[in-house]
Amino acid sequence: MNGEIIFRKDEISADDFTKQIYKNSKLDYSKFYKMDLLSKFAFLGTEILKAHSKKITEYGDDEIALLFSNSVSSADTDIKFQKSYLEEGSPSPSLFVYTLPNILIGEIAIRNKWFGENLFTIFPKFDSDFFANYCNILLSKNTEACLCGWINILDENVDVFLFFVEKTEVNRINSPLNSEALSILYKK
Amino acid sequence: MTSLKEDLKKQIIEQLNLEDVQVSDIQDDAPLFGGGLGLDSIDALELIVLLEKHYGIKITNPEKGKDVFYSINSMAEYITSPKG
Amino acid sequence: MKIYITGLGVISAIGTNVEENYQSLQEEKTGIEKIKFLSFDSVVLAGEVKLSNDALIEKMSLKNGFYSRTSLLGIVAAKESWGKNSLNQSIRTGIISATSVGGMDKSEKYYRQVLQKETTDISFILTHDSGNTTEKIAKELGINGYINTLSTACSSSANAIMLAARLIEQNKLDRVLVGGADALTQFTIKGFHSLMIYDNEWCRPFDENRKGLNVGEGAAFLVLENEKSIEKTGNKPYCIISGWHNAADAFHQTASSPDGKGATLAMQDAMKKAKINPNEISYINAHGTGTKNNDLSESVAIKNIFKQNIPPFSSTKSFTGHTLAAAGAIEAVFSILAMNNNILFPNLNFSQSISETELLPQTKLQQVENVKNVLSNSFGFGGNNTSLIFSKI
Numbered sequence: 001m002n003g004e005i006i007f008r009k010d011e012i013s014a015d016d017f018t019k020q021i022y023k024n025s026k027l028d029y030s031k032f033y034k035m036d037l038l039s040k041f042a043f044l045g046t047e048i049l050k051a052h053s054k055k056i057t058e059y060g061d062d063e064i065a066l067l068f069s070n071s072v073s074s075a076d077t078d079i080k081f082q083k084s085y086l087e088e089g090s091p092s093p094s095l096f097v098y099t100l101p102n103i104l105i106g107e108i109a110i111r112n113k114w115f116g117e118n119l120f121t122i123f124p125k126f127d128s129d130f131f132a133n134y135c136n137i138l139l140s141k142n143t144e145a146c147l148c149g150w151i152n153i154l155d156e157n158v159d160v161f162l163f164f165v166e167k168t169e170v171n172r173i174n175s176p177l178n179s180e181a182l183s184i185l186y187k188k
Numbered sequence: 189m190t191s192l193k194e195d196l197k198k199q200i201i202e203q204l205n206l207e208d209v210q211v212s213d214i215q216d217d218a219p220l221f222g223g224g225l226g227l228d229s230i231d232a233l234e235l236i237v238l239l240e241k242h243y244g245i246k247i248t249n250p251e252k253g254k255d256v257f258y259s260i261n262s263m264a265e266y267i268t269s270p271k272g
Numbered sequence: 273m274k275i276y277i278t279g280l281g282v283i284s285a286i287g288t289n290v291e292e293n294y295q296s297l298q299e300e301k302t303g304i305e306k307i308k309f310l311s312f313d314s315v316v317l318a319g320e321v322k323l324s325n326d327a328l329i330e331k332m333s334l335k336n337g338f339y340s341r342t343s344l345l346g347i348v349a350a351k352e353s354w355g356k357n358s359l360n361q362s363i364r365t366g367i368i369s370a371t372s373v374g375g376m377d378k379s380e381k382y383y384r385q386v387l388q389k390e391t392t393d394i395s396f397i398l399t400h401d402s403g404n405t406t407e408k409i410a411k412e413l414g415i416n417g418y419i420n421t422l423s424t425a426c427s428s429s430a431n432a433i434m435l436a437a438r439l440i441e442q443n444k445l446d447r448v449l450v451g452g453a454d455a456l457t458q459f460t461i462k463g464f465h466s467l468m469i470y471d472n473e474w475c476r477p478f479d480e481n482r483k484g485l486n487v488g489e490g491a492a493f494l495v496l497e498n499e500k501s502i503e504k505t506g507n508k509p510y511c512i513i514s515g516w517h518n519a520a521d522a523f524h525q526t527a528s529s530p531d532g533k534g535a536t537l538a539m540q541d542a543m544k545k546a547k548i549n550p551n552e553i554s555y556i557n558a559h560g561t562g563t564k565n566n567d568l569s570e571s572v573a574i575k576n577i578f579k580q581n582i583p584p585f586s587s588t589k590s591f592t593g594h595t596l597a598a599a600g601a602i603e604a605v606f607s608i609l610a611m612n613n614n615i616l617f618p619n620l621n622f623s624q625s626i627s628e629t630e631l632l633p634q635t636k637l638q639q640v641e642n643v644k645n646v647l648s649n650s651f652g653f654g655g656n657n658t659s660l661i662f663s664k665i
Contacts, residue, residue: 019207030226033207062519062537071403073374073423078459085462090240093233094205096463097525097653100372102424106654109522115537117518118656119431122403122421130420134435137442229527233468250468 279495281353319488319593366418430600488593515546521655532573560587
């Protein structure tokens, strides 16, 4: 969180990493366990941001735009879904539901009852130019804040980076979101 | 009949990813939907898959599912009753 | 500033180019029938493009290399749309494409072979990801500027069109080739069956007895330009894109809310953007998948906004099937065809109104005096709702 480590994975625990974070964050959301890994990480990341920065919850229900991206789309879940009909004989509806990367945005919207706009893009790697440009476009219009994220998950590889951009801050420092600065934050 | 209901509860917990739920938490006659378990329409579809996977019974009309999946009792009854 | 549409390209179950698609629409001839090319373990109705992969490769005179069906369809439509455009240093050009399936059609075929160790060639994996489809298209046309790929389920290409319009409006680009492509796969057909929203008969959008959707495949691309670009290219515009909006439904991962909130917001704010009133909409090309859920939710949203004055509306998915990520773009092309020819396309297979809303779609092909503004809806899984408005210049 902002460069500081707030929780480390317990390698010995029977619970997987997402369950550990969920319990540690003292969350109570029964729909959590049904989500796929992409949605779980996006959800957890958002909850942690909210816990850290209460003002996120003070925005109106259509003022926050959700902008997410990754390179592998929903491949992790796609493979699990394929297995369900190739190896287990019947396609699993609960897995099929998650074979689209933008569902993670849906989960965040459902949890927070946010009706603003949302978009999911595919890039070969984290593209700070895209995020900077698009956030600036959105903030110059009716959007008040952008919750953005790079959620890339395949097998054991997890690369998650979320950030929250506010129009009030952009106006205060009188400078649009800067792509290079974003790139540096991501690398950290 | 009792072990069938026990089995059903275990299978449901596993199939629907109900991580923090124990077998003892699910009452035989309690409504599965609209109750404390928080099940939704996708869970109903997974229960259809469960019936086919574990009991070889195929439900093709999702509307029928509403009666069958009302509670553990109704599920057990459907499984053990003769099919026309 | 005005954003012009100057290029159209489409391939679907009802035709391999704009002319053929328009012909089928006029003849009220559906393209949904038993699948021929995709291998599947049971008989299924779908909107399959009537050309095999080999035929598509031959049609486009493609060289060696690995092409997923999605890429092939995309290349056909992109080429038709791009037409005689060429790259020009002073025109900032981009390409935005959308897909949900990507190269899945090849992957699922070869995955089994790899599993069974029949082959160790994994070059197909390179075509699996969504971004590769866009890159293949960009390479075919020689576009190397801004390249972007979107994946937001059924509203993907509508969102792509919206993104393209915004980039032009914000003066980041002057010309954008934008659209989407999706091929039929076992993955999606099985998936929709598992959700029990697949109709084994021909889908019946907005009908009381509708049972679900038929999946379709296809691709469509549009060329968007600003005035500066048109002055240089000399392209003749078909129309303008005057309004757009995207909103979240925030209700369920795959079902739409019963009060149609996301859909209402999308349509309403698209009209606000276009600065037009509901009574100025001449025709709605609805999302209308034929599922119990969408058609009710969309009907409720339409009633919310238009109240007693419902404009003529129809779902062309009864012709093409639900083409997933390509739907937004394919239906944008159909909307523009409707506008330029002052014609309303029929909603096939309709016999009885949905009892809760009692709306009556356009059931016959009809020539009218003036189709001035067309509203096109694309509502995707994940509660991603997008509406676009095209208007006569």
